[in-house]
Amino acid sequence: MKQGENIVVGISIGDLNGIGGEIVLKTFEDSRMLDFCTPVIFASIKAMSFFKTHFNSGINFHSIQDLNNIVHNKVNVFNCWNEPAKIEFGVEDPKMGEFAIKSLEAGTKALKDSQVDVLVTAPINKHNIQSDTFNFPGHTDYLAKELDGDSLMFMITDDLRVGLLTDHVPVKDVAEHITPQLIEQKVNTVYDSLKRDFKIQKPKIAVLGINPHTGDNGVIGREDDEVLRPALHKIKEQGKLVFGPYAADSFFGSNNYKNFDAIIASYHDQGLIPFKTLSFGQGVNFTAGLSKVRTSPDHGTAYEIAGKGIADENSFKEATFSAIQIFKNRVGFEALTKNPLKKAARNGRR
Incomplete structure (x- = not known):
């Protein structure tokens, strides 16, 4: 994050057949969210356009192929794949697991490279993400390997x-x-x-x-x-x-x-x-x-209500707020620990 810019929130889209796409759309349909963060969704513009049409969303996406082209005050979509995704809400599909991992891996790399400031992960299906190259019970175990x-x-x-x-x-x-x-x-x-x-x-x-x-x-x-x-x-x-x-x-x-x-x-x-x-x-x-900030909602893919437009986005929105606040707290903490005179002055006021 550069001085004066919003915190850049990376978002892995999770299982496309679950409620991830819906709760991401609902969160950023509130344009006030863009006043203090810049979202970057790791998915494909085709998949996000499908969600926009299905849920009748008014969001206008900014499609990018390069993270250097992130635009603030826009909902950015970084294209992790170009092939069409056959989205069938509520269906457990190994192909959706592959897309979920592509999104997670791209988001994690961007986080490691400080191209996004925090990562918020939409729900995955722990079963259909398993493969010869990805063998983790979930997000936490994968991120523990990738991040210090x-x-x-x-x-x-x-x-x-x-x-x-x-x-x-x-x-x-x-x-x-x-x-x-x-x-x-x-x-x-x-x-x-x-x-x-x-x-x-x-x-x-x-x-x-x-x-x-x-x-x-x-x-x-x-x-x-x-x-x-x-x-x-x-x-x-x-x-x-x-x-x-x-x-x-x-x-x-x-x-x-x-x-x-x-x-x-x-x-x-x-x-x-x-x-x-x-x-x-x-x-x-x-x-x-x-070493980096990652949050997620406290629920899963919710296949039983996927695609119906009734998913509650509050936990995902809270995950976004929490990631932003924790990032700010870390910046403040690190500034304080690097400046012992400032720390001593603060302690002296107590």
Whole structure:
């Protein structure tokens, strides 16, 4: 991003047979979005024109073959392929998986090369993207390989942030994946992200137990006492405000989550079920811990409603807002850390 220009938001289009095209159109039909960001959709002008016609959208796309030709105050479409895409809403099609990967790879390359400032990813189908050259469970794992850092799935809203110790891991394998090293890595990633990405100076983090009732002193499993508690104790000795493990079954219902800046769940459903219950339609999936900013909506391809014009774009819009704000926070954080005199002056005013 050059001085005085909008933040450039790269958008991977996801599965063309899902709701990705619709929620992208609905988000940028609001022309006010172009006042503070410049979208670049990685797809094809033919596919986007199909969506425009199908959903009767008034958007005028700016088609480009070269990212040096991005125009601000326009909805740019970078052509990742020229062949026609046979879009059949609601159908799982391996060809749509190929297009989704082309979009993701082009968007990621642009992000790595700083030709876009952030990346917002529309939903993919984790099954039809698999191939000999692409063998990742989803966006997060692919981006962890392509971008520097320790990736972490961080589900966020204005007043709730949930990270995961393990994400796309079968439940039967969760306990063996949770090691002292993993716990320390994930807690540190959340802690650093809260400071760098969310401007929280002294983060308070809660960690949920692995077993029901955190093992009930070993009656329902020993992992909480033998792995989780010692690891959290070690992290506390480093001066970090980390608390737990807490029994997951009552943690959210009691509103205890409101006492913390972030919660770290032991496994996927333990964290995402309460998160989506409390915030569905407004939540954002942020990949914390990477050198670049990537967000996505908190839902999937929604084949069952694809093409019907009834998809809710709010989560995608929130993902766009969040990416922009996190990017700005990072710029401010890095400027502050590079200028210790400015930091000292700010601390002196407290």
